[in-house]
Structure formats: structure tokens, C-alpha cells
Amino acid sequence: MTARSTTGPAIRVLGLHKSYGKLEVLRGVDFEVQRGSIFALLGSNGAGKTTIVRILATLLKADAGTAGVNGFDVATEAARVRESISLTGQFAAVDEILSGRENLVLVARLRHLDDPGGIADDLLKRFSLREAAARRVSTYSGGMRRRLDIAMSLIGNPPVIFLDEPTTGLDPEARIEVWDVVRSLAGRGTTVLLTTQYLQEAEQLADRIAILHQGRIIADGTLAELKQLLPPAEVEYVEKQPSLEDVFFAVVGGSAEGGGSRESESNEK
Template sequence: MTDLAIMASGLRKAYQDKVVLDGIDLDVRAGSVFSLLGPNGAGKTTTVNVLTTLAGADGGSVRVAGHDVATEAKAVRAAIGVTGQFAAVDELLTGQENLQLMVDLHRGPAGKRTVDELLERFELTESARKPASTYSGGMRRKLDLAMTLVGHPRIIFLDEPTTGLDPRSRRTMWSLIRELVADGVTIFLTTQYLEEADQLADRIAVLDQGRLVAQGTPDELKRRIPGTHVRLRFTTAAELDAAARVLAGSTRDDEGMVLRVPGDGGTKSLRTLLDRLDEYAIAAGELSVHTPDLDDVFLALTGHTTEVLAK
């Protein structure tokens, strides 16, 4: 496989007269986490369906794991794993039986050893002989991901893997995802939690109304949105007054003794600001740089609040 695990160019998909994907381009580097964000109806699920051979594209070209999804669908399926929004486990079977079923379907060698290793890796050994119906939401998601790994996929598509999980279970899933990436697995992630994308993704694409409106690292996307500023807190009103006079464009909060100075958050502009304060012998008690978060990015790019993701 090349350095790119997924390549899509001019991807188009329509259902009757409704265009769902309007010529999107995606490049996903091998061994990375790529997150696709977008409001409901943006085309995220359709994109995943096309990339995983569950739906055919109407136009454009797509290669996954080096294979054309249209002409080499079987090879694509052999290289990928897909974990949907809802855990696809058989609740009548135990955790061990669910994994053994997947091993049997893949006709993999050393089946019992594979099952035992996955149970241990996902901390499911103690509950291995209990029906999956007794598992918590977090345990089911871990079992679902473990079942996906039976086929040793090089690329895993995770569709909202932590929806409905408590914060502790969510962070456990994050750790498991990071471990997979450290082993060289590529993760294609859709999520309704922007914090999740911020924590995990190497690159993010924002999809809106079938078009990609932005791509980049989390930090690159945040820097595109106005609102970065330096926050200075002073210990006396005299220092606050003096700083407000010499720092053009700043806004003040007298109650909090805080001055906010617009900037790009870079070291050069920060050094200029500090030199300006030093020139007038003004000292701030605290200094911090604040940048927009992914919620701000999402709202600016799509015109929707992030609540739309969760509906």
C-alpha cells in the first residue's frame, strides 16, 4: 500500500434528483486518524458506504488500500473493518462466542489463541463467558471493535464509536484507537463529538450539503476562524489602565482585571506584545493564548451549531 490508505477524487452520488455527494476529494494517509464531520444530511454515511463498497458511486474514482472500490471490491473488503454506530454483537452469545464466530467466518488459524488475545487486549476476559446482553454499552463497543480486528484489517471505519458512552468508557475507546494507530492501522472516524475529533484526528474534513467545505489538521482549522487572542490578567487597576492605553484594539474586563488582545497566537506576535509591555514597564500577573475550538469552526463553516450533529 502507498502512503495513502484512501484516495477519492471527484466522488459523486445522487439518489434520484437529490445530489448527496457533489464531487468530493479525500486523501487519507496510512497509519493516521481521519475524521469526517458534518451536520445531519451532509453525506457522511453515504461517503462511508461508498468507501466500504456498500454503495456504488455515480462518478469519480475511489481507491481504498490500493484497490479500486468499483472493480476490486472483494480486495477492498478483505483489507477493511467496519464498526457501525450500534454494536453489531449477538446478544444471545457470550463475548467469547461472538469472537469465535468471527474467527470461524474468517477461517483464521490459531482461532482460540486469537480469541484469548483479543479478550485480554480489550479487558473482557472476566466477562468472556457471560451473554453479551449483560454487557454495558462500553463493553459492547469494545467487543464490537475486537470482532472487527479478527480479520486484521489495515483500515477501520468507525461510525460514531462512542455515541451513548459515559466519559470513562469514551476515553477507554480513545486509548484503544490510539493503540491501533500506533500499530499502523488507519482509522476513518465519523463522530458527533467534536472534542473526540480534536483529541484523535490527525486530519479533519468538514462536509456540508454534499461538499467538502474545509480540510486540515485541527489546529489549521481553528486558525482559519477569527477570535484568537492573548488574555492578560493584571493585579492592579493601574496596570490594567496602562496596558489598555498601549495595546491597540484590546478589550478590557474591569471586574476580572483582564485585557484581551487580538492576535494570531504565533510566537512572533506574542513577542511583539511582550516587548510592548516591557517598553512601558508593565507586568501582567498571568498570560494565556486562547484560540477558537472546533465548535466555533463547525458553526463558521456550516452555519449550524454542533447540536445538529447529535440529532
């Protein structure tokens, strides 16, 4: 894999514009993502999040502005950018006929890597999928499929990964599983650009958050910095009530290890 530099931002976007006919989707977007961090691009449906990801992944050309990934320009050095990234879309791109291990081995072989089996086994262990390694992916729960999908995207150790709405359609338990995976990516030095419409997801995961609204970044900062945009809160003393999330995990007995409880549910369906 080609890496131009280990210094400077992993992603730099300046004055990005994109229109589809008369519909102006991006109206001058600017932001930077530091290496080894989790950056959340937060916005409602239609805000332009996926358009930004597609431009950064060299799948779409901007009308104006510049963007760089891992030190490479997305317009003039597209091949170098593609060597530096991996993209996980809104729906898990896994082969349901194959087993989890077979999916991983297939991708490793397509990338002409040495020891595809060893790579697959390492990722199965890392993503808590060893017990389900030989099972067809069609039997996996939503959280397991998403974990496998992210594992497949990491084959080849890309320094930058784009996660476009990674928890869309997942239940609360599966969402927590994916959050743990995303945290582990940054912990190993991978730069993560995460798009989401879930406020809690951005709050839980991101080192820095940019709010995209009507094609522009209207706020960009850490969670603490963004909270300072609001007037000081009035202090009131109230009895703390458990959240729905607290109730859910108390009832189900906590997050499943390795997808165990989810496997049973999947087999019953």
C-alpha cells in the same frame, strides 16, 4: 489478506458524487488518508458521512468520481477492497446471547482462521475484556459492547477500518473507553477513518480532520491548520474553571479498568 501496496495513501477519494433521486448527497468530495493515521470526517446529521463510508466499503456505488482503498478501486476491485477493510457501524453488531469470547471465536471461524480460541483470548486481553469473557453480552455495558464490536472487526488484521459514529449513544465514561481503543489501533499501524458529529471527538483523536457540509469538503487539515482559518484570538487573562468532564471523572473516580464499574451498573439494571 491481499495487500497491493504499503506506499501511498490508504484511502484516496476524488470527485465523489452521489444522489438519491433528486436529493444530491455528495457533490464532489475529495480527500486522502495516510497509512497508520486517524482521519476524522466531521459533519452534522445528513451531511453525507455514512454515504461516503458505504461507498468506500463497496456497499454503495457512487454516481461519479473515483475512490480507492489500500490501492484497490472500490468500483472495479470490490473483492480486494473488502479483504482490506473492516466496518463498524453506529450500533454494536454483537450477538447478545453469546458470551464475549464466543462472539470472537465465531467470527474467527467464519473467516476460516487458525486457532480461533487463541485469537479470541488475545483480543479479550487487548481490549480489557478478559474478566467478562464468559458472560453473555446482554450483561455488558455500552462501552464494553462497543469495545467487543471493534475487537470483532479486527479479526484478520485488516489494514483499514471504518468507524461510523462509534460513540453514538454512549455515556461520557464509555466514550473515553472507545477513544482509548481507537488510539491503540493507530498505534499499531491500522488506518482509521472515523465519522463523527462530535467536535471534541475529532479534536481528541484525529491526526487530520475534514469538515463535510452540504455534500462537500469545506475544510481539510490538521487541528492546528484548521485553527489558523480563524482570526487571531484576543488574549485575556481569566481564572480557569474545571470542565464538566473534569467534574464527572473526579466524582466517579476516573475511568473504569476493564469495565469493572460499568459491569456493576449493568447487573443492577
